Amino acid sequence: MAEFKQADSLYEWFDQRLGIDKFVKVMMTEYWIPKNINFLWAMGVLLTVMFTLLVVSGIFLLMYYKPDVAAAFDSVNYTIMQEVGYGWLFRHIHAVGASVVFLIIYIHMFTGIYYGSYKKGREMIWISGMLLFVLFSAEGFSGYMLPWGQMSYWAAYVITEIFGGIPLVGGDLVVWIRGNFYVSDSTLTRFFMLHVLLIPLAIIGAIVVHFYALRFPHVNNEAGEFFDFDEEAEKYLAGDKKNSKVVPFWPVFLSKDFFVLGFFLLFFFYLVFFHYDFAMDPVNFDKADGLKTPAHIYPEWYFLWSYEVLRGFFFEIAGISGKSLGLIAFAIANAIFFVMPWLDRSPMVKPANQRPYFKYWFWFLIADLIVLTVYGKLPPTGANAWVGFASSMTFLVLFVALPFITKAEAKKVGGK
Amino acid sequence: MKEFKILAIIAALVGITYYGIEPYAHHVMHPEVKAADFTFKDLKNVDTSLAGNTENGKALVEANCIACHAIESAGHPAMMPNADAAASYGVVPPDLSHSGRMYDKNYLANFIFDPVSAMKLSHKYPVGGAKAFPMPAYNWMTPQEIMDVVSYLQSVAPKVAEKDVNKVTYDAACGRCHSMSYAKFEATTPKDAIKAYMGATPPDLSQYIKSRKEHYLHGFINDPQLLLAGTSMPRVGLNEKAQEEVIAYMEEVGDSKKAERESVGLWVMLYTLVFAILAYLWKRKIWSEVH
Numbered sequence: 051m052a053e054f055k056q057a058d059s060l061y062e063w064f065d066q067r068l069g070i071d072k073f074v075k076v077m078m079t080e081y082w083i084p085k086n087i088n089f090l091w092a093m094g095v096l097l098t099v100m101f102t103l104l105v106v107s108g109i110f111l112l113m114y115y116k117p118d119v120a121a122a123f124d125s126v127n128y129t130i131m132q133e134v135g136y137g138w139l140f141r142h143i144h145a146v147g148a149s150v151v152f153l154i155i156y157i158h159m160f161t162g163i164y165y166g167s168y169k170k171g172r173e174m175i176w177i178s179g180m181l182l183f184v185l186f187s188a189e190g191f192s193g194y195m196l197p198w199g200q201m202s203y204w205a206a207y208v209i210t211e212i213f214g215g216i217p218l219v220g221g222d223l224v225v226w227i228r229g230n231f232y233v234s235d236s237t238l239t240r241f242f243m244l245h246v247l248l249i250p251l252a253i254i255g256a257i258v259v260h261f262y263a264l265r266f267p268h269v270n271n272e273a274g275e276f277f278d279f280d281e282e283a284e285k286y287l288a289g290d291k292k293n294s295k296v297v298p299f300w301p302v303f304l305s306k307d308f309f310v311l312g313f314f315l316l317f318f319f320y321l322v323f324f325h326y327d328f329a330m331d332p333v334n335f336d337k338a339d340g341l342k343t344p345a346h347i348y349p350e351w352y353f354l355w356s357y358e359v360l361r362g363f364f365f366e367i368a369g370i371s372g373k374s375l376g377l378i379a380f381a382i383a384n385a386i387f388f389v390m391p392w393l394d395r396s397p398m399v400k401p402a403n404q405r406p407y408f409k410y411w412f413w414f415l416i417a418d419l420i421v422l423t424v425y426g427k428l429p430p431t432g433a434n435a436w437v438g439f440a441s442s443m444t445f446l447v448l449f450v451a452l453p454f455i456t457k458a459e460a461k462k463v464g465g466k
Numbered sequence: 467m468k469e470f471k472i473l474a475i476i477a478a479l480v481g482i483t484y485y486g487i488e489p490y491a492h493h494v495m496h497p498e499v500k501a502a503d504f505t506f507k508d509l510k511n512v513d514t515s516l517a518g519n520t521e522n523g524k525a526l527v528e529a530n531c532i533a534c535h536a537i538e539s540a541g542h543p544a545m546m547p548n549a550d551a552a553a554s555y556g557v558v559p560p561d562l563s564h565s566g567r568m569y570d571k572n573y574l575a576n577f578i579f580d581p582v583s584a585m586k587l588s589h590k591y592p593v594g595g596a597k598a599f600p601m602p603a604y605n606w607m608t609p610q611e612i613m614d615v616v617s618y619l620q621s622v623a624p625k626v627a628e629k630d631v632n633k634v635t636y637d638a639a640c641g642r643c644h645s646m647s648y649a650k651f652e653a654t655t656p657k658d659a660i661k662a663y664m665g666a667t668p669p670d671l672s673q674y675i676k677s678r679k680e681h682y683l684h685g686f687i688n689d690p691q692l693l694l695a696g697t698s699m700p701r702v703g704l705n706e707k708a709q710e711e712v713i714a715y716m717e718e719v720g721d722s723k724k725a726e727r728e729s730v731g732l733w734v735m736l737y738t739l740v741f742a743i744l745a746y747l748w749k750r751k752i753w754s755e756v757h
Contacts, residue, residue, distance in 0.1 A: 085756060088469050127673055128648050131723065138723045139730065157476060291756045302752055309749040312742025319738055323731025328488050335677035346495050351487050416479065424486030428494055 078300035082283050084271035085297045091269070092310035093158035099311060100151045101253070107144040108246070110137075115196065117242035119235045122198035123337045139322075142330075146322045148190055149329035152352035154314075155183060163390065164412060166274055166399040171267035173391045178260040180388045185253045187353070192245040194350060195238060199334030204347045206241070207233045212360065215377040232340065271295075274399035346429060354426030355419050359383045362422075362442025364435050379442055386449050393449065396456035398463060407459040411452060418444045502688035504706040509576035509584055513609045518617025526615050530604070531562065539563035540622040552659035555600040557642060564638040566620035573703030574619065575612050578604045585700035586691045632715035635708050640671065648672035649719040664698050675713070675720035683713050 057063035065071055083091075114134055116125040130137035159179065162168055168176035191209065195202045210227050214220040229236030268279055277295055286294035297303055321329070328351065333344055349357050363375035386393075398405050402412040421441045428434050527537070536544035538561055544551065551558045565574065577584040580603040582591045591599045604612065626634045636646070643660055645653045647670050653660060661667045674683065685692065687709050690699040704712065717724065 088472060090472065127676075132648065138727060142727075153480065294756075297756055302756060305745070305749040305752040308745040309742070312738065312745040315738045316735060316742055319731070319734050323727055323734065328484070332677050332679055335673040351483075354487065420479065420483050420486070423483055424490070427487045427491040 079298050080283065080287075081299040082279050082286075082296040083269050083299055083303040084275075085295055086271040086273055086275070087269075087306075088272055089306075089310045090157070090161040092307040093154055093161060095304070095307040096154050096311055096314055097151065097158060098257075099315075100147055100154060101257070103143055104147045104151065105250070107140040107147065110140040111144055112246060117196070117239050119198060119238055119338070122196065122238060126197045127335065142322045142326055146318070146326050146329045148193060149350065149352070150318055150321065151186065152190065152350075155186060156352070159183065159387075160416065163415075164402045165270055165272070166394070166402075166405075167270035168391045169394060170276075170397070170399055172270065174263040175260065175267065176391055177388060178256060178263050182253065182256045182260060183387075184384070185249055185256055189245060189249045189253065190350060190352065192241040192249065195241045196245060197334060198238060198338045199331075200336040200338055200342070200344050201331050201334040201347070203233055203338035203340065204344055205349050206237065208347055209349065210237075212377065212380070215373055270399070272401065274401065276399070348427050351423065351427070354424075355422035356380060356383045358422040358426035358438050359442045359445055361426075361430055362438040364430065364439065379446060382449075383445065393452045394456045395453050396459040396463070398459065405459060406462055407455045411448065411455050414444075415448055418448065496682075499685060499692050502685055502706075502709075504570060504688065504709075506570055506573045506576070506584075506703060509572055511579040511583075511605070512572075512575040512612050514572050514575050514613065514616075516610055516613045518613035518615070518620075519610075520614070520617045520621045522611070523614035523616070523618025523621075526607075526611055527562075527618050531615075534559045534601070536561040537563055537622060539624045548654050549656050549659075552655045552663075556663040557600070557660060558655045559600070560638065560642060562619060562622075564623055564626075564634065566616070566618075567623035567626075568635055568639055568705065568708040569703045570705040571616060571620075575609075575616050577703060578607070578612050578615060580605055584703065586689070587698070587700050589696060590698055632711045632718060635704075635711040636715040639702055639704055639708065639712055643668040645670045646672055646716075646719055666698075668699070671716055671720075673720050675716040680713055680717070683716070684709070687712065 054066055057066055061070070111130060114125060114130050114137065116122055126141065130141050132138070162176060162179065191205075195206045210224055210233065213227060214224045216223060225231060227237075228234065229240055275295075279296060282294045282296040286296055286298070291297075348354065360376045360380035363379060364372045366372055367375060394408070396405065396408065398408070402409045418441055421437065422445065425434055425438050425441065430438055531537075532542045533545070534555070536542055536559075540563070544561065546554070548558045569577070573584060581601050582588055582599050582603070585599075587599070591597055607615075633649075637651070641651065642654050643664065645651060649672070653668070655663070657667065678686070682693065686694070687702065687704060689701055690697050691701070
């Protein structure tokens with residue numbers, strides 16, 4: 051153990067024991083970020099702030115929420131919304147935040163795809179990010195059940211029913227997940243546990259891994275340029291700030307993030323106070339009733355695209371039922387993004403619009419996801435069902451075609 | 467500038483998606499129906515241009531109505547407790563004190579002439595069917611006599627103070643069937659009786675301002691069959707002002723923090739705007755050193 055000198059100040063006392071100086075350097079003032087970035091690079095910090103807002107508002111809600119089918123609905127809509135001081139504020143922040151966090155996740159994710167930030171050493175950043183997407187989805191789904199409204203109940207019913215399509219174990223699995231033969235009190239209580247404990251713990255763990263995964267391959271930049279970070283950092287530290295290709299996380303990178311955050315929060319709070327219906331469906335202000343099926347059942351907007359892939363296959367093909375085909379397609383849709391780094395066979399790390407073939411693929415995918423999302427909400431009748439089928443097939447075909455398209459692109463650009 | 471272009475693209479994509487899953491999907495799932503009609507112009511049995519004679523109306527009401535109906539404002543109390551009245555008639559007969567104020571004149575006159583057609587409940591009480599509506603049709607009265615009754619009911623309706631009127635109207639118009647548990651109000655017809663009478667327990671309306679929204683309620687109260695064909699909820703015939711009072715009361719109870727939400731909202735956004743501007747200025751200062 052090192053020899054300790056008498057500390058001259060409180061700061062030094064702590065620094066001797068916790069290495070504050072070094073910690074701040076490693077984490078903040080000498081953590082290097084490329085300078086050539088745009089506001090899309092602020093989404094990570096936005097997500098961190100949103101997650102914090104969700105945790106804090108969630109803690110306040112947790113003080114009054116009652117996970118019991120007889121008390122849940124009124125504990126939310128009466129106790130929290132009307133009796134507790136500013137309870138409505140925490141609920142609105144939580145409900146709208148849960149929806150907006152997915153908007154930012156999607157922007158963050160497609161920024162990664164657009165700029166090719168998932169390959170050439172950045173695979174673990176991508177995979178840990180996709181893991182976060184799955185965990186946030188589970189968190190969103192379990193949380194949506196808690197107010198115990200009609201949509202809470204019926205969305206839970208429909209989504210847990212999906213697992214029944216898995217061969218051999220499906221039926222037992224559904225009962226195991228619900229803790230009963232139908233969605234009931236035991237389902238609510240266990241989803242409550244998942245929502246407030248297990249999944250948040252997993253999310254925090256995954257965030258740590260995600261941040262750590264950034265340290266070695268470093269953050270990508272707007273041009274997809276690879277350079278020596280140590281060399282550029284030295285330049286910066288030597289005072290040549292203008293010619294260095296990097297900036298420190300604090301204060302330079304964060305100053306830009308705070309600016310983006312400020313305007314984002316303005317938009318967010320507008321939604322929280324004045325335009326929250328999209329995140330708090332009117333149907334869910336009717337208490338859950340297992341005997342009264344709502345006319346239209348749909349998940350929250352961020353699940354609509356994969357929900358539409360699930361129900362896009364509504365007829366039998368080659369002896370396999372539509373339900374099974376939908377389930378297979380749904381499973382693929384949820385897993386396929388994990389393997390993006392290996393489906394993209396082109397070595398180019400460039401914005402999609404500078405890649406000769408990939409750009410078409412990217413914008414096709416975006417258009418298809420929007421179609422899937424919109425038709426995921428509409429009733430699947432008549433022509434809608436066929437649009438659903440066509441866009442689900444398009445989604446699958448796009449991913450089957452990706453390795454071939456990118457291979458051809460690699461050939462065209464000659465491995466560059 | 468490039469960053470604005472990126473922002474515009476994202477805003478466009480988000481806007482298209484939003485349009486599809488909110489306004490457009492809503493339009494597909496809830497097609498627009500015709501606007502509320504507060505003149506009830508489909509009812510034409512009584513000539514409502516006749517001027518009513520209040521004195522004569524008083525005599526008619528005392529001879530024909532108060533055996534079943536209380537009119538507290540005119541000194542006629544209820545004949546029996548609510549539970550007994552519900553057991554006798556199926557539902558507690560309304561106190562008529564506020565009827566002259568709440569109901570449209572044309573509706574009220576035609577209701578007296580034939581309640582079932584005015585309420586649009588002939589699917590529930592067909593002519594010659596097994597079940598009869600508890601109030602008989604007064605189609606034997608002359609139009610003049612009916613207008614005399616209407617004139618009398620209008621004359622006895624008490625003026626209600628502005629601060630109480632929403633609740634008073636709700637209680638009188640809806641409160642015999644619909645509880646409002648978030649206002650600690652229970653329907654005056656006992657639970658079992660109202661369930662037997664209507665076929666299902668009429669819903670508690672505490673959160674209906676949120677689950678149905680003002681626009682839907684506006685159309686639904688005016689003409690339930692139009693939005694929910696076959697429902698046993700009657701068309702109640704409220705005039706526009708009374709209907710607005712009912713909806714306002716549903717909002718007072720169901721969305722009691724609305725005013726607080728809107729005022730806090732403005733302050734929070736103002737605070738955030740100041741933060742955003744300061745953050746922008748700070749960013750410009752910091753980045754001027756590295757560019």
